[in-house]
Amino acid sequence: MKIGIIGSGVVAQTLGAKLVELGHDVALGTRDPAKLDDKKNMAGTLREWLATVGASAKGEAKGKVVTFKDAAAHGELLINATHGEASIDALKLAAADKVGTKVLIDTANELDFSKGMPPGVLASWTRCLAERIQAAFPNLKVVKSLNTVGAPVMVAPQALAGGEHTIFVAGNDAPAKAAVAELLKSFGWKDVLDLGDVAAARAAEMHMAMWLHMWRATGTGMVNVKIVR
Amino acid sequence: MKIGIIGSGVVAQTLGAKLVELGHDVALGTRDPAKLDDKKNMAGTLREWLATVGASAKGEAKGKVVTFKDAAAHGELLINATHGEASIDALKLAAADKVGTKVLIDTANELDFSKGMPPGVLASWTRCLAERIQAAFPNLKVVKSLNTVGAPVMVAPQALAGGEHTIFVAGNDAPAKAAVAELLKSFGWKDVLDLGDVAAARAAEMHMAMWLHMWRATGTGMVNVKIVR
Numbered sequence: 001m002k003i004g005i006i007g008s009g010v011v012a013q014t015l016g017a018k019l020v021e022l023g024h025d026v027a028l029g030t031r032d033p034a035k036l037d038d039k040k041n042m043a044g045t046l047r048e049w050l051a052t053v054g055a056s057a058k059g060e061a062k063g064k065v066v067t068f069k070d071a072a073a074h075g076e077l078l079i080n081a082t083h084g085e086a087s088i089d090a091l092k093l094a095a096a097d098k099v100g101t102k103v104l105i106d107t108a109n110e111l112d113f114s115k116g117m118p119p120g121v122l123a124s125w126t127r128c129l130a131e132r133i134q135a136a137f138p139n140l141k142v143v144k145s146l147n148t149v150g151a152p153v154m155v156a157p158q159a160l161a162g163g164e165h166t167i168f169v170a171g172n173d174a175p176a177k178a179a180v181a182e183l184l185k186s187f188g189w190k191d192v193l194d195l196g197d198v199a200a201a202r203a204a205e206m207h208m209a210m211w212l213h214m215w216r217a218t219g220t221g222m223v224n225v226k227i228v229r
Numbered sequence: 230m231k232i233g234i235i236g237s238g239v240v241a242q243t244l245g246a247k248l249v250e251l252g253h254d255v256a257l258g259t260r261d262p263a264k265l266d267d268k269k270n271m272a273g274t275l276r277e278w279l280a281t282v283g284a285s286a287k288g289e290a291k292g293k294v295v296t297f298k299d300a301a302a303h304g305e306l307l308i309n310a311t312h313g314e315a316s317i318d319a320l321k322l323a324a325a326d327k328v329g330t331k332v333l334i335d336t337a338n339e340l341d342f343s344k345g346m347p348p349g350v351l352a353s354w355t356r357c358l359a360e361r362i363q364a365a366f367p368n369l370k371v372v373k374s375l376n377t378v379g380a381p382v383m384v385a386p387q388a389l390a391g392g393e394h395t396i397f398v399a400g401n402d403a404p405a406k407a408a409v410a411e412l413l414k415s416f417g418w419k420d421v422l423d424l425g426d427v428a429a430a431r432a433a434e435m436h437m438a439m440w441l442h443m444w445r446a447t448g449t450g451m452v453n454v455k456i457v458r
Contacts, residue, residue: 112354124353125341125438161457170442195442203442206435209354213399213424213432218458225454228390229447 004075005029006068006090010043010151011107012081018155020053020063022186027064029071029094036065068094077103077179078140084110084122084129084205088136096137103176104140105183106130106201107147107154109208118212123205130170130201141176144201145169145184148211150221157224158188165226166191170200193227233304234258235297235323239272239380240336241310247384249282249292251415256293258300258323265294297323306332306408307369313339313351313358313434317365325366332405333369334412335359335430336376336383338437347441352434359399359430370405373430374398374413377440379450386453387417394455395420399429422456 001024005012008030016028028049036047043049046065053063072078072094082090087108096104110129112120123129130144146154148168157163167189169177181192195203207225214223230253234241237259245257257278265276272278275294282292301307301323311319316337325333339358341349352358359373375383377397386392396418398406410421424432436454443452 121354121435124435125350165455165457193443193446195446200442200445203438206350206353206438209432209435210439213429214422214456214458217422217424217429218456220458223456223458226394226457227443227447227452228394228455229443229449229452 001025002074002076003027003079004071004073005079005081006071006094007081008046008065009040009081011154013040013043013049014151014155015079015081015107016063017049017053017056018187020061021056023059023061025060025062026053027066027071027074029066029068031068031093033065033067072096072099075102077105080104080106080108080133082108084108087129087133091133091137097139099139101139101141103179104133104137104142105146105180106133106142106144109147109205111208118216121206121209121212123202123208125202125206128199128202128205130205131198134172134198141171141173142198143169143171143173143176143180144198144204145180148204148207149224153222153224155187157190160222160224161226163188163190165224166193168193168195168204170195170198170204172197191227230254231303231305232256232308233300233302234308234310235300235319236310237275237294238269238310240383241308242269242272242278243380243384244308244310244336245292246278246282246285247416249290250285252288252290254289254291255282256295256300256303258295258297260297260322262294262296301325301328304331307334309333309335309337309362311337313337316358316362320362320366326368328368330368330370332408333362333366333371334375334409335362335371335373338376338434340437347445350435350438350441352431352437354431354435357428357431357434359434360427363401363427370400370402371427372398372400372405372409373427373433374409377433377436378453382451382453384416386419389451389453390455392417392419394453395422397422397424397433399424399427399433401426420455
């Protein structure tokens with residue numbers, strides 16, 4: 001599948017590399033594709049990323065670094081992997097309103113880094129990024145997912161507790177959620193829980209508060225929740 | 230142990246009955262102890278509660294219905310089991326500032342029922358009930374716990390997934406958290422995760438958003454998270 005990723009940080013690079021490994025044709029969108037040697041926060045440079053995915057690419061699989069706009073045009077499926085505070089602006093730069101009907105997986109969390117680490121969580125019952133993205137880009141079928149775990153767990157759930165834990169989806173379009181669930185299963189996710197429509201994404205976004213405290217309490221980012229029922 | 234419960238709804242009644250069963254001397258505090266026959270939301274009347282706990286009481290164990298103030302005076306350990314929106318007022322009525330140094334387990338969630346069901350979650354990164362209770366009653370050692378599960382799960386964790394799931398504590402006082410963890414273990418909890426100081430209670434309170442959506446998604450209140458790490 002052709003996949004366009006909006007963003008080029010650790011989440012974008014991790015998802016992009018896994019998707020190329022799985023045989024997809026990935027365009028990773030960044031503000032300035034010429035800056036291949038800038039050090040990314042918690043990730044390598046984009047030149048390093050290109051080398052990594054080049055080595056793992058087989059058959060149709062490939063990875064390239066392009067503008068936000070070219071990434072949005074490239075993908076049959078899109079992924080928002082920007083910082084939540086910057087997501088709407090990045091999607092505007094990507095002209096995501098002009099790409100027609102596409103599924104967008106929104107992996108972002110709105111965090112407040114102004115007071116240092118750990119960041120504050122901006123999501124609340126009345127503030128939901130996925131809902132705002134859906135309202136701003138009605139042509140997209142927004143599916144919130146993957147924002148509740150760290151990047152290494154996103155693409156390797158089996159590395160934690162044998163994969164016996166839960167990932168969420170939320171969105172208005174059932175076929176879009178089913179497509180995202182399939183992709184998640186190709187990553188190794190066994191338990192995909194549908195929380196409801198896009199408004200339900202607030203629960204996944206507010207969960208970042210729990211994640212940050214679990215991270216501090218357990219001392220590891222290799223941590224997640226399993227929903228027992 | 231002498232335990233004073235502030236509140237008389239389903240959480241108060243469920244915890245109170247379990248505590249009597251475990252041999253504790255429980256005073257359940259309510260606004261008007263004369264109203265023994267009022268139907269409580271999702272629970273029986275207090276007369277029914279008294280009959281139930283009377284039948285299960287053995288040795289020193291007993292349960293009585295008293296005023297908020299008498300419950301706060303009675304307990305060596307206190308439990309806030311009121312609605313979160315009413316908790317500060319109830320603790321003021323209980324004169325909880327004049328009972329000396331006591332541990333208070335805060336089980337409450339601040340919810341907005343004004344727009345019908347499901348209620349809205351008022352907790353956010355900057356709005357934490359436990360933190361406000363701690364600030365208003367510095368003589369109390371506030372430990373947030375049990376607010377992340379439904380009343381039946383609070384006292385019977387083994388009824389769900391063999392008890393293989395997690396309950397949280399958060400508070401400023403380590404011995405107080407240890408005492409609460411002991412009490413939780415007497416209920417059957419195996420995994421008690423300390424999230425940090427009382428400010429960390431916001432994570433447990435914001436979790437109510439996830440709980441409400443899990444409840445809707447799974448169709449059962451017998452649901453919880455297990456923290457895998």
